[in-house]
Amino acid sequence: MGADRFLAELTGGNIVWLLLAVFIIVCIFLGVRIVPQSEKHVVERFGRLRAVLGPGINFIVPFLDRVRHKISILERQLPNASQDAITADNVLVQVETSVFYRILEPEKTVYRIRDVDAAIATTVAGIVRAEIGKMELDEVQSNRSQLIGQIKMAVEDAVDNWGIEVTRAELLDVNLDQATREAMLQQLNAERERRAAVTRAEGEKRAIELNADAELYAAEQVAKARRISADAEAYATEVVARAIADNGLEAAQYQVALKQVEALAKVGEGNGSQTVILPADAVDAFANAFKMLKGRG
Incomplete structure (x- = not known):
């Protein structure tokens, strides 16, 4: 009888310790929460918000707290x-x-x-x-x-x-919608045509301006050439007048006679020329020129 009672007491004690161990394991299992990096857990106690668990190891009260929502915080x-x-x-x-x-x-x-x-x-x-x-x-x-x-x-x-x-x-x-697209396409084409017309008009205007500039430049050059020629003639006249004033009428006659001789020489140099045209006073011109040369010498 004593042995049976001892075995019964020993068996009952083991069951208690076993149940206690199981209870501790369950508490640890329910009280420890490991939250992934990409999540947050919402904890409730008796249906009311208790805490929000972040990533890592978290502790809650077993049997009182409960993870109600697991929310991903990824984008x-x-x-x-x-x-x-x-x-x-x-x-x-x-x-x-x-x-x-x-x-x-x-x-x-x-x-x-x-x-x-x-x-x-x-x-x-x-x-x-x-x-x-x-x-x-x-x-x-x-x-x-x-x-x-x-x-x-x-x-x-x-x-x-x-x-x-x-x-x-x-x-x-x-x-x-299709109607709006067609209207916009027509508007776009009209705008392109308008820009093309403006470009053509600007090109024509530029061409006219350049042509006018060219004509103006040509006129300026002609006027400049005429002015230079007039200045040259005026200078030549002034030289002749100064020579007449300095040397008298004989110098002028000498110049005229010399020019006549040069002109006759050029006529005589023509290709195939067989006839020499002499003015009526050519002999007198030669005589006057040689006389003047002799007088100068």
Whole structure:
């Protein structure tokens, strides 16, 4: 009897220690939480927010605290979305957008919004329509980077209460309906024709200006040549007049006679000339010239 009682007490003690060991292991298992680098865990106690666990080893109270939400903090991309918008000049456009975001404060995200992706997509659609409605079509096409910045800023303000950071907003494409495209193509062709006409007109104008400049230059050169010739004649007349004044009439007669002799010599040098034409007073001219030469000698 004593031996049976001892064995019974020993067996009961082992069970207690075994149960205690199991309890400790379960407590450790439930109280220690290892959070990956790309996640944050939201802990609740009796259905109420208790803490947000960051990456690494964390400790919670077993059986009281519970990890309710495991939130990825990696950057996410919403599916590309298309929505219609009307510009300030009443042109219907179809805009394709894409938004990138990441969750910074999971406690706000899980308790303030049910479907964060749908909420952001709806917000972006409304903001895109509002921003494009402030701009004309030409501004939308030429100032796309400015429009993207305005959309991103407006989306950030709208989702700030959700614990979300909008990292990037992209305006992928702006499409027009067929009628608007045809009208824009006609306008583009008309603008090209206008520019071509202006270019041709400017070319013709430039050609006329260059022609006028050339004619003016030619006239100036002719006038300059005439002025030089007149100056030369005036100078020659002045020289003759000065010679007459200095040497008297005999010097002038000598020059005239000498020119007559030179002219007759040139007539006599002609190719195939058989006849020499002499003026009636040629002999007198020779006589006067030799007389003057003799008198000078």
